[in-house]
Amino acid sequence: MRPPLRLAEARFAATLAWQQTWRRARRSLGAFIGIAGALTLVLVQLGFQAALEESAVRIHRQLTGELVVVARHFQGFRDLDWFERAGLAQAHAHPQVAAVAPLMLDAILVRDRESQAMSSIWCIGIDPDQPAVRFAVGRADTQLLRLPGRVLFDRESRPRYGDVLTRLDRDGRASMLTALASVPLQAELEIVGSYRLGATIAVEGTLLMSEATLAGVLGRSRERLTLAVLQLAPGARPAQVAAELAALLPASLRVMTLDEMIAMEQHLWASETPIGLIFALCTGIGLVVCGIFIWQLLGQLIDENLHEYVVLRIMGYNAAFFALVLLLTALLYTAAALPLAILAAAVLDVFSAGSTHLDTHLTVGRIVFVMLAGTGTALCTGALAGLRLRRADPAALL
Amino acid sequence: MPRILNIQGLSFGYRAGAAPVLHNISLQLNKGEILILSGPSGSGKSTLISLIGLLRQAPPGSINLFGADLGTADRATQLALRQRLRCIFQRHYLLHSLTALQNVAAGQHFQSRPGLADPAALLAALGLGDKLGRWPEELSGGEQQRVAVARALVSAPELLLADEPTASLDYENARLVVDGIAAQAARLGCGVILATHDERIMDVGTRRVEMRDGRLLPG
Numbered sequence: 155m156r157p158p159l160r161l162a163e164a165r166f167a168a169t170l171a172w173q174q175t176w177r178r179a180r181r182s183l184g185a186f187i188g189i190a191g192a193l194t195l196v197l198v199q200l201g202f203q204a205a206l207e208e209s210a211v212r213i214h215r216q217l218t219g220e221l222v223v224v225a226r227h228f229q230g231f232r233d234l235d236w237f238e239r240a241g242l243a244q245a246h247a248h249p250q251v252a253a254v255a256p257l258m259l260d261a262i263l264v265r266d267r268e269s270q271a272m273s274s275i276w277c278i279g280i281d282p283d284q285p286a287v288r289f290a291v292g293r294a295d296t297q298l299l300r301l302p303g304r305v306l307f308d309r310e311s312r313p314r315y316g317d318v319l320t321r322l323d324r325d326g327r328a329s330m331l332t333a334l335a336s337v338p339l340q341a342e343l344e345i346v347g348s349y350r351l352g353a354t355i356a357v358e359g360t361l362l363m364s365e366a367t368l369a370g371v372l373g374r375s376r377e378r379l380t381l382a383v384l385q386l387a388p389g390a391r392p393a394q395v396a397a398e399l400a401a402l403l404p405a406s407l408r409v410m411t412l413d414e415m416i417a418m419e420q421h422l423w424a425s426e427t428p429i430g431l432i433f434a435l436c437t438g439i440g441l442v443v444c445g446i447f448i449w450q451l452l453g454q455l456i457d458e459n460l461h462e463y464v465v466l467r468i469m470g471y472n473a474a475f476f477a478l479v480l481l482l483t484a485l486l487y488t489a490a491a492l493p494l495a496i497l498a499a500a501v502l503d504v505f506s507a508g509s510t511h512l513d514t515h516l517t518v519g520r521i522v523f524v525m526l527a528g529t530g531t532a533l534c535t536g537a538l539a540g541l542r543l544r545r546a547d548p549a550a551l552l
Numbered sequence: 553m554p555r556i557l558n559i560q561g562l563s564f565g566y567r568a569g570a571a572p573v574l575h576n577i578s579l580q581l582n583k584g585e586i587l588i589l590s591g592p593s594g595s596g597k598s599t600l601i602s603l604i605g606l607l608r609q610a611p612p613g614s615i616n617l618f619g620a621d622l623g624t625a626d627r628a629t630q631l632a633l634r635q636r637l638r639c640i641f642q643r644h645y646l647l648h649s650l651t652a653l654q655n656v657a658a659g660q661h662f663q664s665r666p667g668l669a670d671p672a673a674l675l676a677a678l679g680l681g682d683k684l685g686r687w688p689e690e691l692s693g694g695e696q697q698r699v700a701v702a703r704a705l706v707s708a709p710e711l712l713l714a715d716e717p718t719a720s721l722d723y724e725n726a727r728l729v730v731d732g733i734a735a736q737a738a739r740l741g742c743g744v745i746l747a748t749h750d751e752r753i754m755d756v757g758t759r760r761v762e763m764r765d766g767r768l769l770p771g
């Protein structure tokens with residue numbers, strides 16, 4: 155039995171694909187730019203998606219421990235659940251737990267003094283002696299937060315909070331006024347320093363303060379925590395300690411590893427918000443557009459060479475040969491367009507990073523994904539284009 | 553002389569019900585023969601070539617090629633038969649993105665009788681030894697057609713079908729093409745049917761038949 159394609163034929167297919175690609179390079183410039191453009195779109199799209207996905211767990215990544223304790227029905231940061239601090243007693247008592255850092259999270263409204271405009275801002279309430287977030291550890295100004303009403307401001311917040319930063323940098327301090335309908339008295343928040351964390355799709359800015367300050371602003375009990383971060387003793391196995399704690403802690407609490415919580419948040423984000431779907435759709439559309447350009451290009455190629463291909467066919471070259479020629483041609487164009495797309499995406503990243511406050515830099519993983527997806531698109535299109543050849547009538551050669 | 557082709561009482565029409573284009577044609581071809589198929593335009597030369605060359609489905613029971621009936625042969629048999637013959641046309645149909653040598657080498661992968669022809673040697677024998685690396689558009693019409701001849705013959709076919717291969721060439725180039733065909737066909741022991749109404753080149757044939765309105769003229 156003869157194999158569908160012998161090596162010599164495959165080599166000839168490669169030569170043909172390669173030569174017909176560069177011999178008509180100038181004529182296919184338009185389609186080539188189209189392919190590169192579509193791939194750029196996909197890359198940028200994926201960059202935003204990854205940046206948003208990552209930003210959703212930005213605070214999680216800062217937590218200073220291996221385990222977290224949350225309320226039994228905790229669903230993630232979107233709808234914050236809470237529990238009573240007293241429930242943590244057993245965690246303090248566990249020999250493998252080195253430290254327990256409480257964390258209180260909530261969004262509040264602040265009013266800009268000049269424009270009187272309202273904006274929401276996320277408050278991260280910590281124990282200044284036992285900070286639950288890494289960026290607060292070892293900073294002198296974390297100690298300043300012990301005084302009520304003192305806060306630190308996130309320099310990477312979106313520029314929605316008036317000229318707070320300018321004033322802070324000029325005078326060393328600035329202030330914000332809370333504007334909460336639910337509390338009788340508004341609080342003056344005195345900004346005494348800044349840190350860098352970054353915005354997310356839902357959170358435009360953050361303030362760091364003591365849990366006491368946050369409880370005061372909200373008129374909420376100091377005993378109601380969002381989560382507690384457990385730092386384990388050296389050598390302790392997080393999964394094992396988590397299992398042991400699960401048995402010890404009250405039924406209203408739940409303990410999980412930090413990795414589990416991050417995975418939970420990302421899953422929530424991808425599955426329960428339309429954003430994941432929208433991005434998947436946009437990526438898909440980018441690839442389809444890329445496919446259309448390749449299709450166009452292969453179509454032109456077939457139209458130009460139809461008789462010549464038919465001559466090859468009646469000489470004995472089979473469908474597998476033509477499929478290979480078209481696949482390789484599609485791959486060559488895609489491979490040539492990729493570096494251009496990567497370059498364009500990198501340039502776009504530099505520009506977009508400044509305005510989105512999101513970290514959209516290119517990663518190898520994303521480039522590999524686009525390479526694979528682009529290759530897949532090229533393969534599908536090449537295979538489809540091969541079908542067009544079948545309709546050609548050899549008698550038309552005469 | 554072994555028989556390559558035996559046509560008996562072939563009639564063919566393009567559409568059922570319409571008047572046939574070929575009427576009761578009987579024709580034989582032996583190994584080594586060069587048959588000139590002449591006749592005015594529209595007499596049915598190309599139609600006959602397309603049926604013999606398996607470019608069109610032949611009616612059953614009338615064309616026997618290499619011992620097989622073309623009208624009833626299954627797909628695999630048809631493919632196998634196609635490997636043993638080659639066609640050249642009025643236009644050269646060379647791939648623009650391949651050099652002369654590469655175009656000829658493309659014909660080499662399906663050799664009817666392996667080892668008989670080498671692309672470069674064949675091109676040299678056809679007077680193109682110094683133009684192996686040229687792109688088709690860098691060759692004259694006659695040179696292009698000789699490359700097409702080389703591509704057809706490099707597989708050492710047992711039958712070469714040529715439909716008006718010199719129609720767009722001047723006399724000198726036409727001469728080079730048909731003389732090349734004749735010399736190589738003789739070397740390879742390949743039967744040739746050359747359809748043409750070009751009186752200038754008919755002398756290359758070992759035999760000549762004339763078509764008129766879909767019929768072979770007697771004699």
Ligand SMILES: Nc1ncnc2c1ncn2[C@@H]1O[C@H](COP(=O)(O)OP(=O)(O)OP(=O)(O)O)[C@@H](O)[C@H]1O
Nearest residue numbers: 566573591592593594595596597598599600716749
């Ligand atoms: N695809 C087709 N469909 C219908 N009729 C056709 C077709 N091809 C050719 N014919 C008809 O068949 C007859 C023979 O045509 P054919 O092309 O075989 O002639 P020919 O001898 O090759 O002519 P020429 O010297 O001009 O090439 C003509 O009357 C032509 O109109």
Ligand SMILES: [Mg+2]
Nearest residue numbers: 597598715716
């Ligand atoms: Mg004709």
